[in-house]
Amino acid sequence: xxxxxxxxxxxxxxxxxxxxxxxxxxxxxxxxxxxxxxxxxxxxxxxxxxxxxxxxxxxxxxxxxxxxxxxxxxxxxxxxxxxxxxxxxxxxxxxxxxxxxxxxxxxxxxxxxxxxxxxxxxxxxxxxxxxxxxxxxxxxxxxxxxxxxxxxxxxxxx
Amino acid sequence: xxxxxxxxxxxxxxxxxxxxxxxxxxxxxxxxxxxxxxxxxxxxxxxxxxxxxxxxxxxxxxxxxxxxxxxxxxxxxxxxxxxxxxxxxxxxxxxxxxxxxxxxxxxxxxxxxxxxxxxxxxxxxxxxxxxxxxxxxxxxxxxxxxxxxxxxxxxxxxxxxxxxxxxxxxxxxxxxxxxxxxxxxxxxxxxxxxxxxxxxxxxxxxxxxxxxxxxxxxxxxxxxxxxxxxxxxxxxxxxxxxxxxxxxxxxxxxxxxxxxxxxxxxxxxxxxxxxxxxxxxxxxxxxxxxxxxxxxxxxxxxxxxxxxxxxxxxxxxxxxxxxxxxxxxxxxxxxxxxxxxxxxxxxxxxxxxxxxxxxxxxxxxxxxxxxxxxxxxxxxxxxxxxx
Ligand SMILES: [Zn+2]
Numbered sequence: 224x225x226x227x228x229x230x231x232x233x234x235x236x237x238x239x240x241x242x243x244x245x246x247x248x249x250x251x252x253x254x255x256x257x258x259x260x261x262x263x264x265x266x267x268x269x270x271x272x273x274x275x276x277x278x279x280x281x282x283x284x285x286x287x288x289x290x291x292x293x294x295x296x297x298x299x300x301x302x303x304x305x306x307x308x309x310x311x312x313x314x315x316x317x318x319x320x321x322x323x324x325x326x327x328x329x330x331x332x333x334x335x336x337x338x339x340x341x342x343x344x345x346x347x348x349x350x351x352x353x354x355x356x357x358x359x360x361x362x363x364x365x366x367x368x369x370x371x372x373x374x375x376x377x378x379x380x381x
Numbered sequence: 382x383x384x385x386x387x388x389x390x391x392x393x394x395x396x397x398x399x400x401x402x403x404x405x406x407x408x409x410x411x412x413x414x415x416x417x418x419x420x421x422x423x424x425x426x427x428x429x430x431x432x433x434x435x436x437x438x439x440x441x442x443x444x445x446x447x448x449x450x451x452x453x454x455x456x457x458x459x460x461x462x463x464x465x466x467x468x469x470x471x472x473x474x475x476x477x478x479x480x481x482x483x484x485x486x487x488x489x490x491x492x493x494x495x496x497x498x499x500x501x502x503x504x505x506x507x508x509x510x511x512x513x514x515x516x517x518x519x520x521x522x523x524x525x526x527x528x529x530x531x532x533x534x535x536x537x538x539x540x541x542x543x544x545x546x547x548x549x550x551x552x553x554x555x556x557x558x559x560x561x562x563x564x565x566x567x568x569x570x571x572x573x574x575x576x577x578x579x580x581x582x583x584x585x586x587x588x589x590x591x592x593x594x595x596x597x598x599x600x601x602x603x604x605x606x607x608x609x610x611x612x613x614x615x616x617x618x619x620x621x622x623x624x625x626x627x628x629x630x631x632x633x634x635x636x637x638x639x640x641x642x643x644x645x646x647x648x649x650x651x652x653x654x655x656x657x658x659x660x661x662x663x664x665x666x667x668x669x670x671x672x673x674x675x676x677x678x679x680x681x682x683x684x685x686x687x688x689x690x691x692x693x694x695x696x697x698x699x700x701x702x703x704x705x706x707x708x709x710x711x712x713x714x715x716x717x718x719x720x721x722x723x724x725x726x727x728x729x730x731x732x733x734x735x736x737x738x739x740x741x742x743x744x745x746x747x748x749x750x751x752x753x754x755x756x757x758x759x760x761x762x763x764x765x766x767x768x
Contacts, residue, residue: 233507233510233515233519233520233522234520235515235516235520269631270514270516270517270629270631296531296534296535296637297531297534298527298530298531298534298582298583298584298585299580299582299583300522300526300527300530300581300582300583301579301580301581301582302579302580302581302587303506303524303526303581303582304506304522305503305506305507305509305510305522305524306503306504306506306507307507308522312521312522312527314521314523314527314530314531314582316531316630316631322631323631323632323633324631325517325518325521325523325629325630325631326521327521327522338538349520360520360521362521
């Protein structure tokens with residue numbers, strides 16, 4: 224019985240078999256932050272889209288965003304963290320060139336987090352999908368300390 | 382459009398219940414019928430059920446027929462489930478309201494139910510993540526507390542709202558729920574206990590958050606004509622409004638300390654009812670977190686923007702103040718069984734406007750407002766009146 228059940232986890236399927244946003248995740252695996260751009264509206268989206276919410280065009284381009292931004296707001300969660308996630312969880316809303324990106328800060332001392340501080344992309348591996356694709360999510364870390372390309376943190380749920 | 386009224390209302394006990402999904406809804410449905418002598422299940426033409434997580438918490442979908450069969454109802458005009466996260470119950474009431482107002486049914490039960498507590502509480506917490514954007518936000522471990530913590534942080538930065546003011550919301554609502562025999566928490570809390578309680582998501586502490594609660598609530602709505610045959614004291618739906626400005630935290634604009642969607646939903650409801658904010662005698666607002674009640678005072682027009690903190694400190698949202706907010710104890714005191722909450726607010730409005738609220742009766746209650754959010758950018762407001 225127990226082998227049959229496979230719980231759906233909170234991480235998206237990222238391979239091209241399962242999502243049209245596979246290029247985003249592919250870039251993320253090489254530490255790049257992409258998003259979609261609508262040439263018709265000259266509008267960048269967050270999160271990436273398959274249809275522009277302004278003009279409904281489906282002819283969107285992938286563009287690369289800077290990998291650094293600033294903290295607009297944050298919170299540190301000590302209690303009530305979902306199973307499989309570490310405590311504490313540091314959540315932040317990061318501004319990158321006018322886009323607001325909700326994310327999590329990793330490899331970061333909670334006491335160091337302040338509004339206005341610079342953070343940079345630091346993707347985290349969250350476990351393989353059923354096809355064996357290693358999945359990543361776009362976490363960030365405080366810009367000071369830790370060189371780019373350091374191996375990402377594992378947050379595989381139990 | 383025809384006028385529509387509540388004619389019956391009932392609750393299950395709220396709390397960590399030794400009862401399953403179907404048993405909870407049976408309790409509330411039975412209590413609702415008990416409030417309407419002579420009405421029997423076969424009189425009900427429609428069944429609308431607000432429920433959020435039965436697929437995960439009870440391995441059960443197909444909820445409206447299940448509820449109807451459990452209560453001996455055979456819907457002939459309407460049968461549907463509403464899922465709108467924390468606003469599911471009120472979404473169901475609006476749905477039934479519109480059906481009756483349009484003449485498509487005369488009498489409909491709206492039931493809200495949730496079984497959230499599970500043997501593995503980790504699973505219960507994980508399930509709550511399904512209510513936020515999974516691909517871009519729940520994948521980081523986001524559930525409701527951190528989102529509202531962002532609102533609290535920005536409200537404190539922008540308007541000098543204090544931790545003590547947040548704590549006062551909790552003290553008030555727990556005091557109210559101590560007079561509510563259906564509430565999850567009935568012992569009250571002191572200011573000290575609130576400010577010393579565990580940090581959940583900074584700056585929100587344990588007692589500034591609503592708990593994970595099981596429960597169910599039910600109301601019966603009827604056309605004015607039918608309502609007057611059923612009861613001498615119908616409670617009329619006077620106005621309603623709903624606005625959704627955004628789903629994900631990333632998409633909300635301009636910041637998290639102002640909720641324009643709430644102002645819009647309230648404005649539409651006031652206009653429909655032909656009243657202003659200062660006509661409201663009591664309000665059941667969505668205090669999922671203390672900051673949400675403070676922002677609600679402002680967006681509902683009970684006080685100017687940014688003055689929600691002083692408003693609660695000065696007792697203006699309590700008995701003998703401007704408007705009694707959360708007389709039943711709100712989500713913080715009663716608990717928050719998602720789909721049941723909006724319906725339970727309607728049950729309180731029903732009791733208050735009929736003068737049946739016992740120890741927590743608001744004197745001279747003529748107009749009551751209920752409000753749910755299902756995120757900072759999603760709001761729904763109802764206005765109920767004696768006439
Ligand atoms: Zn466009």
